[in-house]
Amino acid sequence: MQTVPNHQVENLQIEDDRTGLSVECLKRAFLDNLFYVQGKFPKIATKNDYYMALAYTVRDRLLQRWINTAVIYTERASRTVSYLSAEFLMGPHLGNNLVNLGIYDQVKQAVSELGLDLEDLLEQEEEPGLGNGGLGRLAACYLDSMATLEIPSLGYGIRYEFGIFDQDIRDGWQVEITDKWLHCGNPWEIARPEWEVYVKLGGHTEAYTDEHGRYRVRWIPYQVVKGVPHDTPILGYKTNTANTLRLWTAEAPESFDFGAFNSGDYLGAVQAKMVSENLSKVLYPNDDSSQGKRLRLAQQIFFVSCSLQDMIRIVFRQNVPLEKFHEKFVVQLNDTHPAIAVAELMRLLIDEHDMGWDQAWSITQKSLAYTNHTLLPEALERWPISLFRSLLPRHLEIIYEINYHFLEEVKAKFPGDSDRLRRMSLIDESGEKYVRMAHLACVGSHSINGVAALHTKLLQQDVLRDFYQMYPEKFNNKTNGVTPRRFMVLSNPRLTNLISSKIGDSWIKHLKDLKKLEAFVDDPEFCHQWRSIKSAIKHDLVAYIQKQNGISVNPDSIFDIQAKRFHEYKRQHLNALHIITLYNRIKANPDIDITPRTFIFGGKAAPGYYMAKLIIKLLNSIADVVNNDPDVRDRLKVVFLKDYSVKFAQRVYPAADLSEQISMAGKEASGTGNMKFALNGALTIGTLDGANVEIRDEVGAENFFIFGLTAPEVYALKARGYRPLDYYHSNRELKAVIDRIASGHFSHGDTQLFKPLLDSLLHRDEYLLFADYQAYIDCQDNVSQVYRDRDRWTRMSILNVARMGKFSSDRSIRDYCQDIWNIQSVPIELGECIQAKE
Numbered sequence: 001m002q003t004v005p006n007h008q009v010e011n012l013q014i015e016d017d018r019t020g021l022s023v024e025c026l027k028r029a030f031l032d033n034l035f036y037v038q039g040k041f042p043k044i045a046t047k048n049d050y051y052m053a054l055a056y057t058v059r060d061r062l063l064q065r066w067i068n069t070a071v072i073y074t075e076r077a078s079r080t081v082s083y084l085s086a087e088f089l090m091g092p093h094l095g096n097n098l099v100n101l102g103i104y105d106q107v108k109q110a111v112s113e114l115g116l117d118l119e120d121l122l123e124q125e126e127e128p129g130l131g132n133g134g135l136g137r138l139a140a141c142y143l144d145s146m147a148t149l150e151i152p153s154l155g156y157g158i159r160y161e162f163g164i165f166d167q168d169i170r171d172g173w174q175v176e177i178t179d180k181w182l183h184c185g186n187p188w189e190i191a192r193p194e195w196e197v198y199v200k201l202g203g204h205t206e207a208y209t210d211e212h213g214r215y216r217v218r219w220i221p222y223q224v225v226k227g228v229p230h231d232t233p234i235l236g237y238k239t240n241t242a243n244t245l246r247l248w249t250a251e252a253p254e255s256f257d258f259g260a261f262n263s264g265d266y267l268g269a270v271q272a273k274m275v276s277e278n279l280s281k282v283l284y285p286n287d288d289s290s291q292g293k294r295l296r297l298a299q300q301i302f303f304v305s306c307s308l309q310d311m312i313r314i315v316f317r318q319n320v321p322l323e324k325f326h327e328k329f330v331v332q333l334n335d336t337h338p339a340i341a342v343a344e345l346m347r348l349l350i351d352e353h354d355m356g357w358d359q360a361w362s363i364t365q366k367s368l369a370y371t372n373h374t375l376l377p378e379a380l381e382r383w384p385i386s387l388f389r390s391l392l393p394r395h396l397e398i399i400y401e402i403n404y405h406f407l408e409e410v411k412a413k414f415p416g417d418s419d420r421l422r423r424m425s426l427i428d429e430s431g432e433k434y435v436r437m438a439h440l441a442c443v444g445s446h447s448i449n450g451v452a453a454l455h456t457k458l459l460q461q462d463v464l465r466d467f468y469q470m471y472p473e474k475f476n477n478k479t480n481g482v483t484p485r486r487f488m489v490l491s492n493p494r495l496t497n498l499i500s501s502k503i504g505d506s507w508i509k510h511l512k513d514l515k516k517l518e519a520f521v522d523d524p525e526f527c528h529q530w531r532s533i534k535s536a537i538k539h540d541l542v543a544y545i546q547k548q549n550g551i552s553v554n555p556d557s558i559f560d561i562q563a564k565r566f567h568e569y570k571r572q573h574l575n576a577l578h579i580i581t582l583y584n585r586i587k588a589n590p591d592i593d594i595t596p597r598t599f600i601f602g603g604k605a606a607p608g609y610y611m612a613k614l615i616i617k618l619l620n621s622i623a624d625v626v627n628n629d630p631d632v633r634d635r636l637k638v639v640f641l642k643d644y645s646v647k648f649a650q651r652v653y654p655a656a657d658l659s660e661q662i663s664m665a666g667k668e669a670s671g672t673g674n675m676k677f678a679l680n681g682a683l684t685i686g687t688l689d690g691a692n693v694e695i696r697d698e699v700g701a702e703n704f705f706i707f708g709l710t711a712p713e714v715y716a717l718k719a720r721g722y723r724p725l726d727y728y729h730s731n732r733e734l735k736a737v738i739d740r741i742a743s744g745h746f747s748h749g750d751t752q753l754f755k756p757l758l759d760s761l762l763h764r765d766e767y768l769l770f771a772d773y774q775a776y777i778d779c780q781d782n783v784s785q786v787y788r789d790r791d792r793w794t795r796m797s798i799l800n801v802a803r804m805g806k807f808s809s810d811r812s813i814r815d816y817c818q819d820i821w822n823i824q825s826v827p828i829e830l831g832e833c834i835q836a837k838e
């Protein structure tokens with residue numbers, strides 16, 4: 001489709017009701033949208049109608065900024081970051097857009113004058129759960145920071161019809177329910193069918209000689225899928241920049257004249273149509289593990305090919321020669337999920353745009369950059385060659401050729417080292433053959449980064465050691481960060497206002513300015529306010545828990561929270577061992593003096609991850625017993641909050657006293673929940689893993705509860721030969737805990753229920769819970785002591801917040817801009833562009 005130049009646009013006056021920010025104007029616009037978009041008036045409107053009317057009112061105000069931004073980027077052909085990610089865990093849009101537009105209070109007043117409650121309307125939004133956890137949420141924080149820093153950027157991903165499943169808890173077990181986030185419509189997106197693209201799948205290749213006598217390859221696919229972009233504006237905080245999140249939906253092409261249809265197999269053709277639409281049907285719900293499924297590889301090539309074709313379209317439209325693709329775009333690969341981009345960009349340049357190999361390779365390497373997010377071996381993506389060939393025959397040929405050139409390079413640098421060639425090859429040939437996606441990403445990119453200092457170091461020394469020796473200059477660290485807009489200003493207005501009343505609000509864009517809070521740490525009035533705000537927020541969560549779980553919780557107890565995906569390496573079950581330790585102490589001595597605690601858990605387990613689901617069942621079983629045992633006398637409470645999501649996370653972080661970051665050292669790449677908790681004034685109990693190391697360095701060891709083996713100690717212990725049974729037999733409290741579970745105390749006498757978990761701990765304990773148990777318990781006992789000195793705790797809490805400046809995603813993005821992307825900001829002026837000349 002062609003864009004038709006519309007000269008009338010020049011005379012178009014934007015209606016004030018679509019842009020105005022005054023309370024009066026917002027009210028008028030809101031009622032107008034209720035009538036003309038929702039087709040309702042107040043008497044018959046539902047809460048959802050009101051939410052939609054407000055969402056459209058806000059969207060109108062975004063559109064002005066969005067169009068201005070697009071026009072300026074296009075006119076200047078600005079260098080642009082393409083952030084390719086299989087996941088974007090955006091969270092609800094409405095509240096965030098109000099904060100970033102700076103109209104939260106006006107809108108609150110406007111709707112309240114119409115007899116409505118803003119918080120109520122915000123609750124209505126069905127969040128787009130298009131991600132699993134940290135990786136997807138990081139992508140969302142980075143979009144916020146890029147827009148806030150006025151960096152031209154496009155987020156590219158998949159518009160899954162079903163995002164991460166909703167979690168219900170039945171009889172203590174996790175039950176998955178499909179997430180129908182689109183069922184009420186999505187006011188935040190605009191479909192752009194005029195920019196549809198086609199993606200080939202399957203079939204075979206043929207060699208031919210072109211009119212210049214050159215050797216060429218033609219790919220005859222079995223199937224073609226259409227990708228339709230859906231755009232969502234991403235507004236920066238108090239800037240006019242509105243960047244774009246472009247998500248692709250898979251559709252069948254209108255006329256499908258491929259194999260099955262021609263042979264008269266009509267039902268087969270309809271089947272193929274359904275297969276096409278399946279591509280963007282559902283998000284794979286695995287955090288940190290790869291299943292090797294054909295549909296997943298199809299999703300990857302689908303969104304990567306759509307996105308690269310879209311970038312090439314933009315390059316042409318802006319009159320940039322294709323040879324300068326890498327000057328117009330830098331493409332950041334969010335883990336290996338989009339790593340097929342290496343082969344696909346080569347294919348597009350060579351097969352579809354007649355470029356020679358060497359030039360295509362140079363452009364590819366200069367454009368692409370790869371972020372690794374995990375050290376877990378089971379998360380490293382590999383595709384069986386047979387599967388790969390049947391879906392992507394041309395890409396396999398290209399990968400073989402890249403591999404040939406690459407291994408020649410390795411041979412030249414390390415002559416006679418055949419073992420190294422075997423280890424580094426893009427193809428794993430040790431048994432069944434596989435394509436190694438991390439290797440492909442390393443070879444095809446000019447930058448390889450980890451997400452925390454320790455993680456990057458371990459990549460260099462261990463997981464990607466050979467690649468570090470081959471290309472040391474490619475490696476760099478980019479410690480993760482989180483956006484203070486969503487995770488403070490929006491989610492914690494009370495603390496935000498207290499802080500701003502003391503040091504102004506510059507910290508919202510320059511988080512390092514929180515440092516100024518240190519001046520108030522000895523001010524008793526300030527400390528008192530700090531403490532009463534935390535207490536008020538805890539009271540709110542108490543009410544929520546009462547309503548949700550029917551559990552009454554003591555708001556003066558320590559709110560000890562572990563909220564994250566369930567995985568054995570994250571060790572939610574180590575936390576469980578601590579709970580049972582305290583429970584045993586009470587049972588042995590009911591009058592023991594124990595600091596009251598509320599243990600709060602939230603998080604989902606991958607549906608196929610049996611052990612993680614059993615840990616959820618264990619926690620719920622412990623909750624049933626501990627919460628109802630009269631001996632406990634309400635000193636301990638255990639709460640499992642179901643269906644943890646971004647919306648819910650925003651409620652949880654501000655209420656925490658203690659943040660549990662207790663992964664086995666060397667396994668958590670970074671963690672970002674750790675940052676969100678600390679930013680909201682929680683103290684951390686944690687291992688020296690991921691970004692915990694850097695958080696402790698920033699806030700000071702005296703304000704951080706550290707325990708457990710370090711990464712090198714973990715390796716050493718495993719190398720020596722680790723025997724969990726030795727710990728079980730020599731540690732009295734540990735033995736009592738395990739025996740308590742084994743006795744069926746938490747399972748109505750059923751001694752079999754938790755046996756798989758106990759067996760795994762007693763005989764393997766891959767994540768060293770027993771080795772860290774005593775250190776963890778000692779550290780927790782210390783936490784309980786320190787909490788009794790409320791002034792000291794408050795002081796530590798303030799110092800944590802004051803020193804969290806480093807962990808803004810703005811800092812991360814500035815580092816990416818400088819070290820990897822070589823890109824500058826492009827400020828957007830409002831007004832000049834609506835009268836745009838096309």
Ligand code: Z2T
Pocket residue numbers: 132133134135136138286287288289335373374379451480668669670671672690
């Ligand atoms: C994920 O959320 C993370 C890593 C993955 O590796 C996959 C997923 Cl879905 C393939 C997490 C890390 O576990 C966490 O440590 C890190 O903070 C986060 O990515 C963002 O970098």
